[in-house]
Amino acid sequence: MTILERILLSKRLEVKQMLMNVENVSRETFVERPTLFAALKNAEQLQVISEIKRASPSKGEIAFGVDPSVQAQIYEKSGAACISVLTDAPFFKGSFADLSAVAKTVQIPILCKDFIIHEVQIDRAKAAGASVILLIVAALNAESLLRLYRYAMRLGLEVIVEVHDRNEMEQAITVGARIVGVNNRDLRTFEVDLRRTEEIASRFPFGDQHVLISESGIWHPDDARRVAAYGAEAVLVGESLMRSGDAGEAIRSLQVRKVGARV
Numbered sequence: 001m002t003i004l005e006r007i008l009l010s011k012r013l014e015v016k017q018m019l020m021n022v023e024n025v026s027r028e029t030f031v032e033r034p035t036l037f038a039a040l041k042n043a044e045q046l047q048v049i050s051e052i053k054r055a056s057p058s059k060g061e062i063a064f065g066v067d068p069s070v071q072a073q074i075y076e077k078s079g080a081a082c083i084s085v086l087t088d089a090p091f092f093k094g095s096f097a098d099l100s101a102v103a104k105t106v107q108i109p110i111l112c113k114d115f116i117i118h119e120v121q122i123d124r125a126k127a128a129g130a131s132v133i134l135l136i137v138a139a140l141n142a143e144s145l146l147r148l149y150r151y152a153m154r155l156g157l158e159v160i161v162e163v164h165d166r167n168e169m170e171q172a173i174t175v176g177a178r179i180v181g182v183n184n185r186d187l188r189t190f191e192v193d194l195r196r197t198e199e200i201a202s203r204f205p206f207g208d209q210h211v212l213i214s215e216s217g218i219w220h221p222d223d224a225r226r227v228a229a230y231g232a233e234a235v236l237v238g239e240s241l242m243r244s245g246d247a248g249e250a251i252r253s254l255q256v257r258k259v260g261a262r263v
């Protein structure tokens with residue numbers, strides 16, 4: 001069984017639990033956040049979506065003890081375009097408590113980073129203060145992808161549709177995705193290769209209506225320049241920021257000039 005299959009198996013159980021506990025979820029009101037799409041489009045520099053990542057199945061512990069609010073404040077102050085918060089507990093040691101703590105602290109867009117397979121998870125993300133959710137094409141069939149995409153839109157959330165090959169990218173565009181994230185890490189094998197961004201960019205419908213994000217494996221300004229040259233307008237960065245002694249400086253070093261956007 002691949003890691004993605006194992007995660008999805010555990011998600012099905014989590015969804016069952018969530019469906020039994022829907023009434024117990026507290027719903028708070030959060031500030032109105034700017035839209036991620038506009039934040040990425042209106043910038044001259046490559047934008048950084050900065051992730052709170054305590055652990056991962058490929059790397060084990062990254063920063064178990066981090067205070068998500070403190071880390072998020074550093075990210076926001078350093079010009080991050082959005083904060084991504086992992087909410088999966090079994091494999092990434094995240095939680096919806098982390099997400100709401102971050103939502104209470106910062107004003108910028110917040111991405112609920114999880115393996116979404118059911119509407120109840122989208123409700124939960126919104127209740128915890130997210131303004132953006134992730135839908136992973138490799139985790140969904142065409143019908144569920146479309147259904148969950150429309151559901152999130154109806155709730156006023158933005159959606160990043162995650163792909164890792166051209167065929168998945170075409171599916172993302174077909175459902176109407178405007179924000180597409182290329183995961184440079186294959187969730188089946190953990191292999192990271194920035195050429196995934198290059199491959200998808202070669203067919204991506206660049207223009208006013210679509211924005212491309214390069215996700216995972218971004219460590220150095222050279223990586224940022226490379227994916228910017230392919231046409232990415234943002235990077236999604238977790239581990240390298242969590243491990244950096246100065247996350248603010250690390251973010252600023254990745255905000256290189258956008259060069260590749262074919263618009």
Ligand SMILES: O=P(O)(O)OC[C@@H](O)[C@@H](O)c1c[nH]c2ccccc12
Nearest residue numbers: 183215216217218236237238239240
């Ligand atoms: O820590 P990295 O290599 O910078 O990667 C961040 C982010 O892209 C990665 O956490 C991620 C991308 N897509 C996902 C889907 C689920 C869980 C995690 C992810």
